[in-house]
Amino acid sequence: MEKLLEQIKKGTVWAFPGGVHPPQQKTLSNSAQIARLPLPDKLVVPLKQHIGANGKLIVEKGQHVLKGQPLTAPAANWSVPVHAPTSGTITDIAPMPSAHPSALPELSIIIEPDGNDEWCNLNPAINPAKLSHDELVDIIHQAGISGMGGAGFPTYVKADIKQPIEFLIVNAVECEPYITADDVLMREHAKQVVQGIELMQQILNPTLCIVGIEDNKPEAIAAMTQAAEHNANIVIQTVPTVYPSGGEKQLIKLLTNREVPSSGIPADIGILVHNTGTLFAVQQAVYEGKPLIERVITVTGNTIHKPGNVWALLGTEIKHLLDCQGFSPVPQQRVVMGGPMMGFTLPTVRIGVVKTTNCILAPDHKELAEPGPEKACIRCSACADACPASLLPQQLQWFAKSKEYDKLQEHNLFDCIECGACAYVCPSEIPLVQYYRVAKVEIKEQQAEKIKADRAKERFDARKERLEREQEERQNRHKRKPAAKSDDEKQKVADALARVKNKSDNGGEKSAVAAAIARAKAKKQQGEELEPDNTEVAKERALRKEQARKYKEQKSQTDDSGDTAPVDDKKSAVAAAIARAKAKKAAQAQGDQTNTDDANTAAPVDDKKAAVAAAIARAKAKKAAQAQNEQVNTDDADTAAPADDKKAAVAAIARAKAKKAAQAQDEQVNTDDADTAAPVDDKKAAVAAAIARAKAKKAAKAQDEQTNTDDADTTAPVDDKKAAVAAAIARAKAKKAAKAAEQTDQPNEPSINEKSTDNVKSEESQTDSPADNKKAAVAAAIARAKAKKAAKEAQQTEQSIEPNIDESQADNVKPEESQTDSVTDNKKAAVADAITRAKAKKAAKEAQQTQSNEDTEQVTAAEPETPSETSPEQTAAQKKKAAVAAAIARAKAKKLQKEGNDQS
């Protein structure tokens, strides 16, 4: 150890392997003094000019700043502030091209100088020698000093290093050709530089400080030796001029014969290296209080009239530097930032100077020729000889070209300092360094991706685990709950059951639905006593039920079905409605005309079902009223009507039969049997309903002669397409009817029989036909057509008015029936609905002539409601069907029309 120190003090300098000797060209710029430049028009200060994180922005657009005022505050690790290089106004804070080969935009503060160059308050240290380690580090940090040799490593981090430092090395080698910034700085400010060294010694307390200066700077050596005379711990070493002796690792090797381990830092071997410029900045920060806002830059090259060094404010555009030094660009002029060996060509000269910029080189084509085309490697191994890091550039090149990154790492690519010596000596002009740079970025990216992938995997696994856990918890919760509450719930259920039993015992009713029905009935009797059930007590309800029952008994004996209504909600609702209807019927039988109104008020007890039931009831009531005069028999069919939903549809059939029977009275044709055999099935019922409707139409037509056309038109546009179809059918019928009226001359008795048998046949065939929707629709259309035909014939026979009235009433019933069907089965009823609506209106008009006004009003009022409910539910398929049916009907109508014309 002593030996090494002695050797160093003696002036021994070792050597590093490789190295090249490019032409120096330093005399171009090292003769003149450092020039002061006029203030530029604007300054572009990037937030980040060093290695590490951005500082936090503490100024805003439009703000006036003073020279030296901090623009950012250090935030995260390794973040260094930047300061206003001069006083002025911040015109913008925006991404601007950065001092990087890519010129990628980087957030920058743009300052427009006000020309006053007014300093902010400076706080120079009164007695720097007394400052503690931490205070000095803080001053260096706040002054925004980062390495000014090229890498831009934050100086405060280096100063605050934990490892013991044995040797402090000052890098004043400046091995790059052309660059003389440190040279002239040492010549002019050797005292300040030495003060900076002493501050560093104060901070780091090294055994020895070695200043390495290349032997091509005798004046700087002399100035420094003189300035450092008083300090025995500063040794000025002269090193031979070899490129790249200014490299950190190479300089350490030169001055101490130590080697920095691969992927290690100099501090690992007790050495710290600082650049001359950095030490000058430290001195300025401590002794003057000035932050790092300017630096010495060499502006040189053959295209510059006054090559030399200048004090450039950080953020000064390159263009300004060039212009101030006299710049006459050649075609395809290159402007290089840094030296010719390691610098990079700037994409634009509108880039601000940063803390690491030490040289602007504007060469002509002779002095720095554009590299020629890359030729094949001849394996001369000149690159390996030149490599200062003892790498194998040729091998690295092959691996880099074939992207064998593992091999590159095995060959220590990351020890390459990118000095460019290999490319400089390459006879094939292979841009070796570029290959290495690309490969390095790729490897770094892959490593970053690997880290990211590991983290993603970790997060994915964590998420999976979490989801599994959550699911498990959920399952457990489900399992646990029923077990825990089983006792409670059993009790509750038992209570509820007991309550229900009590109720049924008291009131004799089995369900809430039945109760509701009873209430509705009670209302009927009591008038306007309408209270929400929530508030009613069970007792009251029971009482009312009792009353209702009594009332019913008074009214008629047919109420039984209401009391025995099934427990099932739906069924009971329907049954109740039926019961109500019967009650009405009975009432009517006694001559009570106002009952129908009551039925309406009682109807909407709960929901759709009730509405449907009410409609049925109303229809029945009417029918019954008429039946009084003729036959009481038809009622039987109704009373036998089942409470079931599906059976309700059957009931419709039954009703249709009843009507038919009414007709049959006169005609004495027994067609009922065929119908009674009609299946219970929903769909078939619908078909039957359609048949019934067809018959009704027939009957209606018999009456309708001249008024038909008008009616049909008015009924037409009830809602949508369906209605349109129906209208078309109706119109066709009307025409036919009109024609029939003209043909009244021809009496045709037997045709009645024929017609009725036709109907029977068609019914049979239709009931037999499969429950298919489509077929039903078609069948309905056929039935309608037949009905028309029959109507014509009927007119010719000139029947008495009475049965017609019956039938017209029956028509009123039918649309409602069909609506019940449509509720139970929307699709089928869709087409039929529209048709029946049209018919119903027709019938209503007739009824007006013969019947009381009340009934007809109800019917017409009831009509538009239910169809509008069903129509939106109809699908396109049904529309098609309807259209087909309509088309058939129209075709038939036309045929008839033609026949009519022929006959006439």
Next chain:
Amino acid sequence: MTLFYALIALGSLALIFGLILGFAAVRFRVEGNPIVEQIDTILPQTQCGQCGYPGCKPYAEAIANGDEINKCPPGGEATVKKLADLMGVEAKPLAGGEQADPIKTVAYIREDECIGCTKCIQACPVDAIVGATRQMHTVLIDECTGCDLCVEPCPVDCIDMLPVAETKQNWKWQLDAIPVTQID
């Protein structure tokens, strides 16, 4: 007699080695298939499911069981090549005909359009989206793997997959690029 000795000697040797092997088989038993772990480390861990498996690990298992190695679009050609080296099979182009060198993307939520439905949060395999019901969501760009899985569930289509911004750190020298100079 010599034959007898030889038989005893060989027989005892066979027994000894058999015991050693048997012990080793139990003692150094390998849990799971070690190749799966190796494959898994090569896969990019985007957990995107583009290979048809629910995550990278299941695909690694599938490869170990003989599935194709070219089903990982996020990994690109590099991953296929590495897998080919590991599995000792031919490297082939990506199954879906994707780019050999995929562009890295990250999800970006247009935050003023986000309705806070949390659907993307549920879709994210690496929990890289933060937000709450009816609150704006945002993507943790550093954690986003660019798997696209959040794009589909978004009911308002407010998620974009943006290429990762080029910075000075990840910028690469374009050796074959024509130098472009800005004209002032």
